[in-house]
Amino acid sequence: MKRVNVLGAALSFAALVVAPALAATQLTGAGSSFVNPFFSKAFYEYSAAHSDVTVNYQPIGSGGGIQQFTQRTVDFGASDVPMNADEIKRLPASAVQVPIALGGVAVTYNLPSFIKGGLKLTRETLADIYLGKIAKWNDPRLTKINPGAELPDAPIIVVHRSDGSGTTYIFTDFLSHVSGEWKSKVGTGKSVEWPAPSAVGGKGNDGVAGAVRQTSGSIGYVELAYVHENKMTQAQLQNAAGRFGFCTGRGVAAAAATKLNLTPTDFSIVDTKGETAWPIAGYTWAFMYREYQKPEEKSRAKMVRDVLEWTATSGQRIAGTLDYVPLPESVQEIAKKSLSEIKV
Secondary structure, eight states: OOOOOHHHHHHHHHHHHHSOOOOSEEEEEEEOSTTHHHHHHHHHHHHHHOTTEEEEEEOOOHHHHHHHHHTTOSSEEEESSOOOHHHHHTSSSOEEEEEEEEEEEEEEEEOSSOOTTOOEEOHHHHHHHHHTSSOBTTOHHHHHHSTTOOOOSSBOEEEEESSOOHHHHHHHHHHHHHOHHHHHHTOSOSSOOOOOTTOEEESHHHHHHHHHHHSTTEEEEEEHHHHHHTTOEEOEEEOTTSOEEOOOHHHHHHHHTTOOSOBTTBOOOTTOOOTTOOSSEEEEEEEEESBOOSHHHHHHHHHHHHHHHHHHTGGGGGGGGGTOOOOOHHHHHHHHHHHHTSBO
16 A cells, blocks of 8 residues: 655645745846845735735846846836936936935944944044045044044954945945045945955945954944844944934934935935934935836836835835835825826
């Protein structure tokens, strides 16, 4: 008599019962790693409520997202900086750029000794660390603003993104605001030439977070959700009002409140003058084409538009649970107006 694996059969049946049916349509997106924790949860919740649609989003970096969107290999792209005039010229058709998420870039570090209250950095000292002008942790400029802290006689390892990155754009935009030398020698961009001799790169926000965690004496910049997810140590950074503080949702919201009328050419909220504003904050932007010709393209584009509109409005309730900040109501209206321009 043939033996039957009863347990295996039962497990197989259970898997069939609990496994969700595959959605009729899988949408694809790519780009910003800054926004990935938020997108992951938002798209999961959308699919749970709309079983006919799933979203496969690849956090390959803002530069990669723009490239794939330009090549039309994804349904939408995402970047923490809108496409510039040259990038728009390379597109095969007219596109719409939509503010979709809001978050902060935290400065994180790895030192062997605990610093009560966290390492303090002025805006200028952070720029000089990334310029390579402050190369050791016990530099007098750092010990002066951190009295009593045990700062080691050790080199500072500067960690940055190795890929085209909107997080890098936000960070270098901040450095360009606070340092004339940085602005003239390096500038603002998704990719720059990093001047510090000790600079090492990591791919994606998760790559930078991993490099900082694994490298004693390092400093880096990552989206706030990655700091908390990886249990990393933040530095206190001085803002334009002269106040030291950590990156928090409240500080990012205060920065955003200083500019409520965003456009793809006027969007920076770094180093704002708000008393409690976090100085390194920014928006993620999603991209879709303005027109779709074929019936199957129109149907798919309508699904993408619906997902993005839900994400920019109802889905914003998720943001605060993941260390992002819900879009201000005025920005949600900008997103809805932009999406309404898509002809499907």
